[in-house]
Amino acid sequence: MSQANETAASVVTEFFIVGFPGLLPKYYSLMAALLFCIYIAVITGNSLIVILFVIERSLHKLYIILLSLSFSDIGFCTVALPKVISRYWFNDGYIGFYVCLFQRQLIHYFGTLNSLIMVIMALDRYLAICYPLRYPVLMTNRTMRLLIGFSWVTAMISPTISSMQTVTLPFCGPNMIAQCFCDSQSMNQLACADVSLQNRISYGVAMFVLLVPFSFIIFSYASILVSVLRIANAQGRMKTFSTSATQLTIIIIYYVPRFVVYSSSNIPNTQMNSSHKIALVMFYSLLPPLVNPFIYCIRIK
Template sequence: MWKGKNDTEFRIKEFILVGFPGLHPDYYGLVAFIFCLVYVITVVGNSLLVVTFVHVPSLHKPMYIIMLSLALSDIGFSTVALPKIISRYWFDDRFMTFNVCFSQMFLIHTFGTVNSYIMGIMALDRYMAICYPLRYPVLMKNQTMAILNSVAWVFSFVTPAIFSVYDYRLPYCGPNKIFQCYCDHHSMVTQACADHGFATLVAFILAMLVLLIPLAFIIYSYIHIIFSVTRIASSTGRWKAFSTCTTQLCIIILYYLPRCIVYIFNVAGLYINIDLRITLILFYSLFPPLVNPFIYCFRTKEIKQALAQWFSIKKNKNFSIAPIPR
C-alpha cells in the first residue's frame, strides 16, 4: 500500500495525450483546423477587449473591470489548453512530460475556478445595479471591484494547488495514456498506481464548493433581479434589463450545468462514453471564452462606441503622419 512516499524510481516520465479515442485519423486535420480557428477567435476577441479597456478611460468602470478579468481568464485558459490540442492533431504531437502535464492541469483548473468566481461577481454587480440603483455608485466603486477580482484570482490559485500537490505525490507507474485533450485532475489521478479515492473525494468537494457557492448566489441574485425588473414601470427599461440578464444566464447555464453533470458522473462512477465526455468538457470549457467577448462586450453600446472612436483616432494619426507625395 502506498504510504505517501514519492517513488521516483518507477515514476513514468511522460504521458500520451490520446484525445478523442474514437476519432478516425482522416479527420485529424479538420479537428486541428477547428480548434485553431476557435483559439484565434477567442484570443483576438478577448485581447481586443483588453486593449480597448486599457486605452479608453471612459470604460474604467466596475462592470468593465469584471469583463477585463473575465477576458484575461479566457485568454489564459485557451492558451494553456488549445495549442497542445492543435499540435496533437496537426503534427501528431502526443507526448507531454510529467511536469508539463501537471502544470497544465493546475492552470486549467485555476482558470476554470477564476471564471466561476467572476460569474459570481458579475451577478453581484447586476444585483446591486438593478435592485439598489441608488446605492450602486457608492458601494460598487472601481476600487471595490478591483479588490473583489483580485481576491477571486488569489483563491483560484489556492484551490487547485490543494489537490495538485497531493496528486503530484501519488506514484505513477503506468499506464500513461490521458484520455482527454488536455491534462485535468480526473484524467491524471486515474493513472496513479495507488488508491486515489481520497484525492478524488477532496477534488470533488473543492470543485463543488467552487461551482455551487457562486451558483447559489447567482440563483439568489437573479431571483431578486427578476422581481425588481417586473416592478419597473417603463417597458423599455424592463426589456433592457431582461435582455442583459438573459444573455448572462445563458452563459452561466452553459458553464455550470455540463460541469455538474460530468463531476457527478465521475464521483458516482457512472459510465459515460469517453468521446461524449470529452466533447462535453471541451464544449463547456471552450465555448464560453469564444462567445464571451460578443455577448458581454461587443453587444454593449458603450464598448462599440469606444472601439469606433479608438479606431477613428488611430486612423487619423496614421493619415497625419503619412509623407506628403512630391
C-alpha cells in the first residue's frame, strides 16, 4: 500500500488518555488532587526563581541557566499535566488527534531542552571549579546567552523530525493512549502499519539525546570530584562536594530511568509492565521540576 493510501486510511480523530491502567475508579479523585498539587508546587517553585531573577539583576550568570530550566520545567508540566488531571477529575480524557500530536511535540521538546540545559550547567560548574582563573574569560555573559539560545532552538530539531514521521502514519482503529500524555512510543503503538523503522529512528534519536549529554555530564562531574579532592580547605571541599552530589543525583534520576524506559521497548526480552513503566515515566518527569527550585536556588547562596 502506498504512503498516500496509508495516510488516507487514518480515521482516528481523537485519542483517549488512559493514565494509570490499574488505578481503580475510587482513587481517581485522589490521583487528580495529587497531580494538581504537584503541578501547583512546580509552577510556584519555578515562578519564584523567575521572580528572583527579575528582581535581582546582579545575580551570577548561573541564574540565567536556572531561569531557562525553570521556564522549561513550567512548560513541560503545563503541557503534560492538565489533560491527565482532567481525565481523573472530570473523566475527560479525550484529546484531538492534532492536539495530541502537538502535545507529543512539546513533551519531547522540553525533554530535549532540559537535557541540553543540564549540559550547559555541568559545563559551567566544570569550568568554574576546574579552571577558576580562566572561567571569567571562558564563560562570559554573552557566551552563556548564546549557549542557552542555541539550546532553545536546536531542541526542536529531533521532536520535529519524529513528528513529521508520525503524522504520515495511518491510525484506523485503537485510540487509547496507554500513558498520561501523548508521546512517540504510545502513538506509534496505535498505528495500523509497520512502525519498526519509526521505532528504530525514535530510539536512535532518544539514545543520542540522552547518552551524549549524560556522558559529558559524568565526565564533568568526575573532573569536579578530582578537583574538589585537591582542595586543602576541608570546609570548602565539603560544601562544594555536597552541592555537586545533590545536583548529580537529580541528573542521574533524570537520565537513567529514561534509558531504562526507552530500552525496555526496543531491546528484545526487556519488556516492562505497562503500569510500572507509566509510574517510572511520571517519576522521572515530575520529580526534577518539583525539586529543582530547592536544589538549585535554596542551596546556592
